[in-house]
Amino acid sequence: MPLAAQAEDLATWNDGPTRKAIIDFVKDVTTQGDPKFVPVEDRIAVFDNDGTLWTEHPIYFQFAFMLDRVKALAPEHPEWKENEPFKSILAGDMKGVEASGEKGIMEIGMETHAGMSTDAFQKIVSDWFATARHPKFKRPYNDLTFVPMRELLDFLRANGFKTYIVSGGGIEFMRPQTDQMYGIPPEQVIGSSIVTKYVLKDDIPYLMREPKVNFIDDGPGKPVGINNHIGRRPIFVAGNSDGDYEMLRWVTARGGPSLGIIVHHTDSAREYAYDRDTKVGRLDKAMTEAPERGWVLVDMKNDWKKVYDFEK
Structure with a gap:
C-alpha cells in the first residue's frame, strides 16, 4: 500500500505541523534510497501507556x-x-x-x-x-483509549514498525488488555513487576506473585527495561509526562533518525487539561526541553478531531 494512502489512516489527526512531522518521519525511514532509511528490523516504536494511550486522570x-x-x-x-x-x-x-x-x-x-x-x-x-466505571465518564475504563493514538499505532505497523508499550504501570495489569485495546500482544508490553516464584501445589505448577518489588519501569528504569526486553534502541518514542523524560532522551540520542512525541493534555472539555501543576502525569521538564531536543508536542485540543470512540 502506498504511504500516501496509509497516511489517510490518521483520520482523527488535524492537518498541521504535528501530523506532518509524524508522516514525514515515517516516509523518510521507510523509503529505500533515502539517507534516513531504516531497515524493518530496526523500526521499533515505544509508547508509554498512562496518559499516552489511555486517560490517567483523576487517578491512574x-x-x-x-x-x-x-x-x-x-x-x-x-x-x-x-x-x-x-x-x-x-x-x-x-x-x-x-x-x-x-x-x-x-x-x-x-x-x-x-x-x-x-x-x-x-x-x-x-x-x-x-x-469498573470511570468516575467522570461513567464508562468502562477500556473505553478510554485515545483514538488518534490507536490510529498512530496502526499507521506505524502498516509501515513495518514493531510497537511496544513501556509503562510504569504493572506489566501483568496491562497485559490482559493491550492486545484488544491496541493490537499490542502481551510479549510486547514492558512494565513494573513484582517478584514471581515457581511453586508446586498438589504436584501442579504455578507462578506465585510475592509481595516484593522486582523492577520499577519508570523514569530512568524505562531505557533499562527497553534494553532488557527488546535489545534494540527504538527510533520512535511517545510519552506524556516527566516519567518518560529519560526514555525520550535515550531514544532520540541514538545517533540516527528518530522522533519523540509528547501528548500534551490541553482539552478540559473532552478529557482533562494539565501539565506542570499536577501530581498525576506531571509534564514540566520534558515540555521545557522539547523545543531544543526536537520533541513534538501533541496538542490534544488542537491536533485531534476526537479523543474517544464514543464521542458524537
Whole structure:
C-alpha cells in the first residue's frame, strides 16, 4: 500500500505541523534510497501507556483498581478498619490515603497484587475492567483509549514498525488488555513487576506473585527495561509526562533518525487539561526541553478531531 494512502489512516489527526512531522518521519525511514532509511528490523516504536494511550486522570487506572480491591478484600481484613492507609480508603478519605505517602501506596499494592498465582491475578484484572466505571465518564475504563493514538499505532505497523508499550504501570495489569485495546500482544508490553516464584501445589505448577518489588519501569528504569526486553534502541518514542523524560532522551540520542512525541493534555472539555501543576502525569521538564531536543508536542485540543470512540 502506498504511504500516501496509509497516511489517510490518521483520520482523527488535524492537518498541521504535528501530523506532518509524524508522516514525514515515517516516509523518510521507510523509503529505500533515502539517507534516513531504516531497515524493518530496526523500526521499533515505544509508547508509554498512562496518559499516552489511555486517560490517567483523576487517578491512574491501576490505582483505581487497587482501591476497589481493598474494598472487595476488606471483609477478610477487619484490622484494616483501624490501620492506615486502608482505614482512609474504606472511609473514602483520599487525603488520608495521600498522607500515607510512597510507603502506604506500596503497602496497598502488595496487599492487592500479591499472594496469588499469575493466572488468578489475570482473571481479577480482566473482571475489574469488565465491570469498573470511570468516575467522570461513567464508562468502562477500556473505553478510554485515545483514538488518534490507536490510529498512530496502526499507521506505524502498516509501515513495518514493531510497537511496544513501556509503562510504569504493572506489566501483568496491562497485559490482559493491550492486545484488544491496541493490537499490542502481551510479549510486547514492558512494565513494573513484582517478584514471581515457581511453586508446586498438589504436584501442579504455578507462578506465585510475592509481595516484593522486582523492577520499577519508570523514569530512568524505562531505557533499562527497553534494553532488557527488546535489545534494540527504538527510533520512535511517545510519552506524556516527566516519567518518560529519560526514555525520550535515550531514544532520540541514538545517533540516527528518530522522533519523540509528547501528548500534551490541553482539552478540559473532552478529557482533562494539565501539565506542570499536577501530581498525576506531571509534564514540566520534558515540555521545557522539547523545543531544543526536537520533541513534538501533541496538542490534544488542537491536533485531534476526537479523543474517544464514543464521542458524537
